[in-house]
Amino acid sequence: MTQEKFTQRPSRLVEKKLQEKLPRREFLKGMIAATGVAAAVSLGTKDAGASALSDFFKSAFFQKHYKEMTPDEKKVVLARLEKETRERYGVEVKIGDPPPLDGVEFAYFLNLQKCIGCRRCVYACVAENNQSRDPQIQYIKVLEMPEGSLDVDEGEIFYDHEKVPQPGKFYMPVQCHQCSDPPCTKVCPVEATWKEPDGIVVIDYDWCIGCRYCEAACPYEARRFNFTEPQIPKDEINPNQSYLSNRIRPRGVMEKCTFCLHRTREGRYPACLEACPTGSRKFGNLLDPKSEVRAILETKRVFVLKEDLKTHPHFYYFFG
Amino acid sequence: MAIYFQFWKDMIRQVLIGPRIYYIWLGFLGVLMLIGSAGYYYQLRNGLIVTNMSDQISWGAYIANFTYIVGLAAAAVMLVIPAYVYKIKAMKEITLIGELFAISAIVMCLMFVTVDMGRPDRFWHLIPKLGRMNWPISMLSWDVIVLNGYLLINLHIPGYLLYKKYRGQPPTDAYYMPFVIISVFWAVSIHTVTAFLYAGLGGKPFWNSAVVAPRFLASAFAVGPSFILLTLQIIEKYSSFKVEHEVYRVLKRIIAVSLLINLFLLASEVFKEFYTDSAHSASAKYLFTGIDGYVLLVPFIWTAIVLNVVATVIYASPQWSRGMRNVNIASVCAIVGIWIEKGMGLIVPGFVPSPLGTIVEYSPSLVELAVCLGIWATGFFVFTLLLKAALPIEIGTVRHREENWEFPRSSSWP
Ligand code: SF4
Numbered sequence A: 001m002t003q004e005k006f007t008q009r010p011s012r013l014v015e016k017k018l019q020e021k022l023p024r025r026e027f028l029k030g031m032i033a034a035t036g037v038a039a040a041v042s043l044g045t046k047d048a049g050a051s052a053l054s055d056f057f058k059s060a061f062f063q064k065h066y067k068e069m070t071p072d073e074k075k076v077v078l079a080r081l082e083k084e085t086r087e088r089y090g091v092e093v094k095i096g097d098p099p100p101l102d103g104v105e106f107a108y109f110l111n112l113q114k115c116i117g118c119r120r121c122v123y124a125c126v127a128e129n130n131q132s133r134d135p136q137i138q139y140i141k142v143l144e145m146p147e148g149s150l151d152v153d154e155g156e157i158f159y160d161h162e163k164v165p166q167p168g169k170f171y172m173p174v175q176c177h178q179c180s181d182p183p184c185t186k187v188c189p190v191e192a193t194w195k196e197p198d199g200i201v202v203i204d205y206d207w208c209i210g211c212r213y214c215e216a217a218c219p220y221e222a223r224r225f226n227f228t229e230p231q232i233p234k235d236e237i238n239p240n241q242s243y244l245s246n247r248i249r250p251r252g253v254m255e256k257c258t259f260c261l262h263r264t265r266e267g268r269y270p271a272c273l274e275a276c277p278t279g280s281r282k283f284g285n286l287l288d289p290k291s292e293v294r295a296i297l298e299t300k301r302v303f304v305l306k307e308d309l310k311t312h313p314h315f316y317y318f319f320g
Numbered sequence B: 001m002a003i004y005f006q007f008w009k010d011m012i013r014q015v016l017i018g019p020r021i022y023y024i025w026l027g028f029l030g031v032l033m034l035i036g037s038a039g040y041y042y043q044l045r046n047g048l049i050v051t052n053m054s055d056q057i058s059w060g061a062y063i064a065n066f067t068y069i070v071g072l073a074a075a076a077v078m079l080v081i082p083a084y085v086y087k088i089k090a091m092k093e094i095t096l097i098g099e100l101f102a103i104s105a106i107v108m109c110l111m112f113v114t115v116d117m118g119r120p121d122r123f124w125h126l127i128p129k130l131g132r133m134n135w136p137i138s139m140l141s142w143d144v145i146v147l148n149g150y151l152l153i154n155l156h157i158p159g160y161l162l163y164k165k166y167r168g169q170p171p172t173d174a175y176y177m178p179f180v181i182i183s184v185f186w187a188v189s190i191h192t193v194t195a196f197l198y199a200g201l202g203g204k205p206f207w208n209s210a211v212v213a214p215r216f217l218a219s220a221f222a223v224g225p226s227f228i229l230l231t232l233q234i235i236e237k238y239s240s241f242k243v244e245h246e247v248y249r250v251l252k253r254i255i256a257v258s259l260l261i262n263l264f265l266l267a268s269e270v271f272k273e274f275y276t277d278s279a280h281s282a283s284a285k286y287l288f289t290g291i292d293g294y295v296l297l298v299p300f301i302w303t304a305i306v307l308n309v310v311a312t313v314i315y316a317s318p319q320w321s322r323g324m325r326n327v328n329i330a331s332v333c334a335i336v337g338i339w340i341e342k343g344m345g346l347i348v349p350g351f352v353p354s355p356l357g358t359i360v361e362y363s364p365s366l367v368e369l370a371v372c373l374g375i376w377a378t379g380f381f382v383f384t385l386l387l388k389a390a391l392p393i394e395i396g397t398v399r400h401r402e403e404n405w406e407f408p409r410s411s412s413w414p
């Protein structure tokens, strides 16, 4: 039996039970026995009970894993999520689900010689991806590094100067490296996080159980956990959202950079790249021989962080 | 079937009646459990924000206690091996206690992982078939399987033996001996899998060491039997259950050897970290000496080491380990020392400094402490009830009697 059927089974069984003609008492007992939660359901008529129950089984609690949902089921879920956002934040949002494009493998390149450490990318990212403002969740960390070292331990994340760049320093932004061999997806006990064909590592926020094992496994400190309900001012919510990227996350789940897949899968650049005033950030399709990123890869001195861990990132640094 | 229900009825009866000290003890644990529940309720309402965990230190007191207690559960085999492999008869009598101890420990383990989850309502995602388990790739999915399997094995063996004893029949080897053998390997596996959970992370050099699993086992085999050694004396005091001297002798020897191995492995780790002194030793440095004035863990680890050394010295010396008093002191030292070493000394420093070199310190919040306390109390509560139900059957004061379906009214606390 496939997994899909297993998750559908409870609701099917209950609905079947309810259609059988049963005296009211029996019916009540059966319901309680079948679900253990039926007490909360209104028991006006059999039909009302049945539809309330099937609603319950279609609700968030029994939602399937992203990969197991049919397109129709996805539509229902997206509509529910939009409704929830409307109810909770009072904002109309559009939640899409753009698929990975064929023949595309995204890569990010960062020019260390140009980055000035202004952190505009950090805040553009927060705004674009609907991250919680309080406590503030940031996907990008910018390390202030002493010249002559590439050891991240030497870097300082909490620098706070009047002016950047500081003399004798260079700046190294770090975000999710979208590893080709990601340690984070390997450890997830429920496959709530995985690598998509275009190289992006995503999380099904509605499947994650919040064990934080992936956060312990990531060598780039790229994952953020929602320790509490995300707080975002109503007028700062970005209404252009997608299921696997920037929709507002529930409490108790993991989130991270997705290279703005709701933008990049539609041919646009990630928000951090657009915000960068120096043009340090380069983004494109690694499989396209004519792309800018391929040119950088072939002509510049390119390196990755923590190469010894063999995570094979899609995030590269270069000088030039 | 009727007899089986009678068996359960008698056990429940045993659990409900007892001398006053029994109620006081349960009441005391009950209060702690209430405190823990209140803490957990608060955490459920507000999210894990009420803990002191952070994105840098994503596991804290809950997982530290979990790790420690997995070891306690595994330690039950240290009674099974001498009893069934070396056929020491006296040990056979107390394996029951070891298995009940393992059951209580696993219950605590499962509770600790549950309270650590950000979305406990999605626990069913972990159930094979219903959810989507990442097996065999994720070590955590292994852990879920081995822990629950171990729980089942440890429910079956004592359950079966007690039922047979209750009916006054000799047990059939084939119904439990295979499980006894399996349980030995299984116990080792639960702690090894837990160790691999940490050792498998390339990005965490402090954990990424081959010696983690052996160290876990060595410390577990010191702590578990220490707990049993103390428990046995309490049982002897409050019941007519007699423990032969031989049992204490074997236990002492197990603890002594385990403590020595544990200390040796610790020394090997310390040597490797400090002699090499590479960038990968930052966590160890933070733990033992502190970094840049961040020294939160330093007093803890040194306390742990002192306690461990004291315990080892007492246990390893023939004169000092003769009397029960010294041995009890040493056992308490080992229990506390290794608890610190596994918690503050292993889980937390693994996260410090963070992969990008930030130092964030962690010590549990009041809510975390309350929840931990509550879970420990639950473990003792379960253990007490299990012992209370099982011991009278084991001793023989509670038996099935054909002619008398109703049980004698008087309290049968042994
Ligand atoms: S950087 Fe971290 S979160 Fe991103 S893919 Fe690699 S391991 Fe996963």
Ligand code: SF4
Pocket: A187, A188, A189, A190, A191, A192, A193, A203, A207, A208, A209, A210, A211, A212, A213, A214, A215, A253, A254
């Ligand atoms: S926190 Fe979520 S995504 Fe990460 S390992 Fe746990 S279940 Fe998987």
